[in-house]
Every structure is written in C-alpha cells, then in structure tokens.
Amino acid sequence: MKLALKKKTLTYITILVSLLVTAGIWIGISITRDLPSATPGPAAERKTNQVEQFTGLKAWKETDAISFVFKPAHREHLFDRNRRLVRVEFQNSQAEEESSENVSDSESNESEGVGEVTVFLQLDSHKGLVFEDGKELNGSDKVSWLQKAYEAHINDVFWLNPFSALRAPGAVRRLTDDQGLLITYETGGVTPGDSYLIYADARGKPERWLLWTQAIPARGIEFTFEDWKEFDNGLRISLKRSSFLRNVELENVQIYPEFPGEQPDPFAPLLERIAKEEALQVED
Numbered sequence: 199m200k201l202a203l204k205k206k207t208l209t210y211i212t213i214l215v216s217l218l219v220t221a222g223i224w225i226g227i228s229i230t231r232d233l234p235s236a237t238p239g240p241a242a243e244r245k246t247n248q249v250e251q252f253t254g255l256k257a258w259k260e261t262d263a264i265s266f267v268f269k270p271a272h273r274e275h276l277f278d279r280n281r282r283l284v285r286v287e288f289q290n291s292q293a294e295e296e297s298s299e300n301v302s303d304s305e306s307n308e309s310e311g312v313g314e315v316t317v318f319l320q321l322d323s324h325k326g327l328v329f330e331d332g333k334e335l336n337g338s339d340k341v342s343w344l345q346k347a348y349e350a351h352i353n354d355v356f357w358l359n360p361f362s363a364l365r366a367p368g369a370v371r372r373l374t375d376d377q378g379l380l381i382t383y384e385t386g387g388v389t390p391g392d393s394y395l396i397y398a399d400a401r402g403k404p405e406r407w408l409l410w411t412q413a414i415p416a417r418g419i420e421f422t423f424e425d426w427k428e429f430d431n432g433l434r435i436s437l438k439r440s441s442f443l444r445n446v447e448l449e450n451v452q453i454y455p456e457f458p459g460e461q462p463d464p465f466a467p468l469l470e471r472i473a474k475e476e477a478l479q480v481e482d
Contacts, residue, residue: 231418
C-alpha cells in the first residue's frame with residue numbers, strides 16, 4: 199500500500215512539473231518579441247528631447263543627492279550625484295540572499311547569520327567601507343560586497359530614472375515606425391547590449407517600455423509607468439512599473455537640492471579613509 203502511494207505521489211509530482219515546464223515554455227514563447235527595426239536621426243532626437251523635458255532632465259542634473267528604497271529587493275540608497283558617492287543598505291533578507299549567491303552547500307550555514315549590510319562606495323575608484331550590523335568587514339567579504347553594491351546601484355538608479363541616461367556614453371537612439379524610442383546601450387553599464395523601447399505620448403510622458411536585457415530572460419517584456427510624482431524642482435519620477443512578471447516600486451524617494459547641507463556628512467568616514475590611504479601611498 200505504501201509503495202503504491204509513493205508511486206502515485208511521484209506520478210503526480212512528475213505531471214505537475216511537466217505542466218509547469220510546459221506553461222513556462224508557452225509563456226516564454228507568447229511574450230517573446232524580436233527587437234524591432236528602428237532608424238537613428240532627427241526624429242529620434244526630437245522624441246528624446248520630449249521625454250527628457252517631461253521627466254525633468256534639467257532638474258535631475260541640478261539635484262545634489264537623492265535617496266530611495268528599491269523594491270522588491272528592499273535596498274535603501276543614498277546617491278550623492280555631485281561627489282559620486284553611494285550608500286547602499288541591504289536589509290537582513292536581502293543580505294542573506296546576496297551572501298548565499300556564491301556560497302557552497304557546505305558553507306550555507308555560515309550565511310544564515312548575515313545581518314544588515316551597509317556599503318559606502320566611491321563610484322569612480324570603487325573604494326569603500328562595508329559594515330555588517332555596525333562591524334566593519336575587510337578582505338574578500340569587503341571586496342564582494344563592494345561589487346554587489348556597485349551593481350545594485352547601477353541597476354536601481356537606472357530603474358529610478360532611466361530617462362536621465364538617454365544620452366549616456368554608448369547609448370544609441372533610434373525611432374521605430376510606430377514612434378517608439380529604442381535605446382540600445384552598446385557600451386557602459388553592468389550589462390552592455392541591453393535595449394529598451396520607450397513609448398511616450400505627445401507631451402513626452404513615458405507610458406510603457408519593452409525590455410531586451412540580460413537580466414530578464416523574456417525578450418521584449420513590457421512594463422507600464424505608473425504613479426508619477428512631480429517634485430518641487432520639476433523632476434518627475436514614476437514610482438511604479440507594472441508587468442505580469444513582477445512590479446518594480448520605488449518608495450521614500452527624497453531629493454536634496456543641496457547635500458549634505460547643514461546635516462552631518464554621512465560620507466565623511468569614507469572620504470577620510472580614502473584621504474589617509476592616498477597619503478600613505480604618497481609617503482611610500
């Protein structure tokens with residue numbers, strides 16, 4: 199009786215797995231789109247100008263710093279744009295997930311105790327400080343977290359305001375027959391070669407975009423731009439991007455016209471450490 203029950207259970211599991219695989223393949227095929235043909239030139243540049251004006255590119259450039267929470271990853275960011283300094287805070291669940299990516303089964307128990315990790319990073323030099331629950335990390339752990347924070351920053355800030363990077367180095371702008379603005383990042387970033395097709399209304403307000411990226415296997419997956427917020431300086435940011443796959447949300451977005459202003463500089467310890475290291479190098 200027990201043997202027969204086990205066989206039935208295995209049969210049901212096999213059927214369920216087969217159905218899930220089939221459904222996954224069907225969904226993948228049904229949403230997969232080829233990258234459309236598009237043409238560079240004055241029309242593409244005019245569309246780019248419209249999108250930049252609506253979203254407030256000038257206001258973005260005049261913003262000293264910006265902070266936000268990136269969901270679903272629950273990463274907290276503080277981005278000092280002028281000094282190109284970043285603070286990324288990984289919450290407990292996120293820290294455990296990041297830590298376990300490169301951990302073997304035999305080492306998995308060690309990652310269970312990972313707490314909140316805070317990374318201070320100078321973007322251009324990749325120098326930084328890493329703290330786990332207030333205790334400074336060094337060695338390979340530090341190097342690993344610095345890289346994770348850098349990649350998280352590039353990804354999350356792009357999702358925060360992708361329209362500030364339409365003219366980034368390596369970006370090629372083209373216009374499709376149905377007036378979609380196709381941006382391909384041939385160089386730069388963490389995943390060069392990614393493409394984004396933006397559809398905006400007559401005012402330049404982005405309504406949706408389609409993605410061909412290395413991070414998302416489904417080619418041409420669509421997200422809509424929702425919950426637009428206009429800040430006092432004219433910057434406009436969509437706080438929610440919706441798709442059938444998942445939603446990407448931005449919370450607690452705050453902009454700083456002047457940073458750090460009168461408040462204590464959160465990057466002071468990092469800058470002091472970098473200055474000391476550079477002084478030692480000069481002495482050597």
